[in-house]
Amino acid sequence: MAGETLRIIGFIKRRPDLTTGQFYEHWEKVHAPLVVPWILKHGFTSYMQASHTLRDLLSSSIDFDGAGSFEFRDYDQFLAALSDPYYHNVIAKDELNFIDRKTTQVWPTSMGIQKNFVVDGKATIDTSQGSDLLKEWDERARKGT
Numbered sequence: 001m002a003g004e005t006l007r008i009i010g011f012i013k014r015r016p017d018l019t020t021g022q023f024y025e026h027w028e029k030v031h032a033p034l035v036v037p038w039i040l041k042h043g044f045t046s047y048m049q050a051s052h053t054l055r056d057l058l059s060s061s062i063d064f065d066g067a068g069s070f071e072f073r074d075y076d077q078f079l080a081a082l083s084d085p086y087y088h089n090v091i092a093k094d095e096l097n098f099i100d101r102k103t104t105q106v107w108p109t110s111m112g113i114q115k116n117f118v119v120d121g122k123a124t125i126d127t128s129q130g131s132d133l134l135k136e137w138d139e140r141a142r143k144g145t
Contacts, residue, residue, distance in 0.1 A: 004113050005045050007071045011064040013100045023065055024051050026098040034094055042081035045071040
């Protein structure tokens with residue numbers, strides 16, 4: 001599984017008494033600085049927060065306020081991080097300040113092997129067949145056929 005990692009994505013909802021602005025402000029400015037040292041301590045590959053910039057356009061299909069993503073090498077590494085008292089006493093407690101625990105299942109909503117096909121804007125696989133087809137379609141579009 002060279003080049004493969006595991007990724008967990010948790011889709012979260014804000015507490016109903018918070019505005020979206022308050023939710024995002026706390027999540028980024030208060031919660032992330034608590035989470036990042038824990039991520040680094042346990043050797044995770046990445047931690048990401050995604051907020052909804054398109055929520056107004058897609059509101060009928062989006063039933064959450066954001067997604068948090070963790071990437072790591074193996075599941076035992078993840079379990080060790082979750083057993084850390086810091087997680088329970090700091091991170092999980094802070095989640096109560098901005099996450100609606102009645103409607104959010106944080107661990108895990110989605111988990112699977114991640115295969116990175118583009119890293120730093122560069123392909124990690126042979127794309128010659130797709131590149132040839134793309135050139136063909138671009139040429140057709142340019143000619144209007």
